[in-house]
Amino acid sequence: MTTALLKQPTPTPAARKPNRSFIHGLTSNKKALTGMAVMVIFIALALLAPVLFPGDPSRITALASLEPSAEHWLGTTAKGQDVLALTVHGSRSSLFVGLTVGLLSTFIGILVGLASAYFGKFIDEALSLVTNVFLLLPGLPLLVILAAFLPPGLGTVILVLVVTGWAGSARVLRSQALSIRSKDFVAAAVVSGERAGRIMFREILPNMASIVMGTLLACVIYGIGAQAGLEFLGLGDVSTVSWGNNLFWAGNEGALLTGSWWVFVPSGLCIALVAFALALINYAVDEVTNPRLRKIKTPKDIERSAAK
């Protein structure tokens, strides 16, 4: 994805306002629409969870390990909890952590990338060094080590994921900011005496909106997946209900060995659907902004659009 992003033509200075053809491109792109539809459903489920399944979802409501039935659509766990309630409530923590991690890592990435590109020289060298070191440190072992030393809790999970996740976005955003930094309109802004902060955030940043969006989506996907992985290893906050913790308990209670696949399937499927939807939106952003990746129009397509 990175290489594709780097190759895209830089937007012209005229494209300062939110680009209308970009939004139009997204709304007429099938991938983007599918992805957004899935996300809307999940966000609605997360918001409505307390209404749909009132009360504590992890309380014991039925016999243990029941198969899916009319009463419990997705069956029950080995403890006798309703799997559907756990899954719907789990979306709250998973989406929240994913979104928070995504926003924070992208924010740090923007700050580091812009500062690197704008100030250059020593600051760029130093920031790039730190970024590259964090990129190189093996992510999952670092996650495990940090989670082992820090006190368990939701804050720790978010902190650890941001620490291991920001560097990738910083690198992508820096290289994009560098290419915009060398444009004439930035030089003009420097000469006209604008303050550094204004040039970085009002001149350079708006011109890389699509890359920022791509980075944000990638970071959210990373956040959701890494949280699930961490919790599956038992290093998350075991007391919250989330998709990762549902899977941790499923593994702990030997759901698969006893054949209760219905405890195990829903949470994993939800993570996959959300990640896939976000990836679809991300690819759509790529396609809309990078003409080389778009579908080639065959003569037939052109005839068809001409006939309309």
Place this chain on the structure above:
Amino acid sequence: MRFILRRLGFYLIAFMASITLNFMLPRFMPGDPVSRMFARSQDRMQPEQIEALRKLLGVDDRPIWEQYIDYLHNVFTGQMGVSISRFPTPVTEVISSQIGWTLLLGGTALVIAAVVGNLLGILAAWRRGGTIDSALPPLLVFIGSFPYFWLAMGALYLFGVVLDWFPIRHAFTDGLEPAFTWEFIGDVGAHLVLPALTIVLVSIGGWMLGMRNTMIATNSEDYITMAEAKGLRPGRIMLRYAARNAMLPSVTSFGMGLGFVVGGALLTEVVFAYPGVGYQLLNAVQGLDYPLMQGLFLTITAAVLLANFLVDILYVRLDPRVRSN
């Protein structure tokens, strides 16, 4: 040469950073985890061993810089203390007995995924809009969206428990004596199939898409048109002209992939109870075995840095632009 030296300097800095992180974690974390560990295991240890571990983990009244120098000395001379959970085996011994399995598992999976993924990417870019190009990428991205451990457990359940085709845990059958016999090698191979295949399944999409996107760019270069005009065979143009020039990003990914081999196989090893460093790292975390945890993290980091350095050297061979700078 300058390029290599610069990279070497960078990896040294990165390694120092991870040592420093290792040094600081037990010293500045709230809750004093080290005392908890000692409280649990004090009665099994000799007084001088306790003293050595105290120094290693920072339960120590000396000034911080003195501790730091001591720590560096210990790391570079390989004195990582003794493991708590496998008392009294030294940490270095625990690690060296397990890193081989990790390299075997991760290496096999990486090579298969890189070769097959790149070939698929080449074919997809060469026949744009063909069957491979339109059907495989969405499918692979969808598979890649699943949490890795979830797919691994699904595969374990389906092929290991229900169908009983492959063994589901450990690197070889319990009780079998490790030796260079066909029986043992076959047994190791059978235990390798499920863990390696699941890694290949989730990582192949990245290789394929990366190669495809780079090669689409190379395909529009003039020398490709020229080669076609000369009437060269399509297979030759595809492999020797287009794919060859699209290889560089894949080489970089291979370096990063080598990092994944050592560190990222953690989840695989946990799911399949494969006796590698990742599995041991989680055990160390659960057993509050801080010396082993630190040793493992440093080993993993060192391996990642070394792998990346080797790729850098390879890069100098492959890309003349790097040499001329």
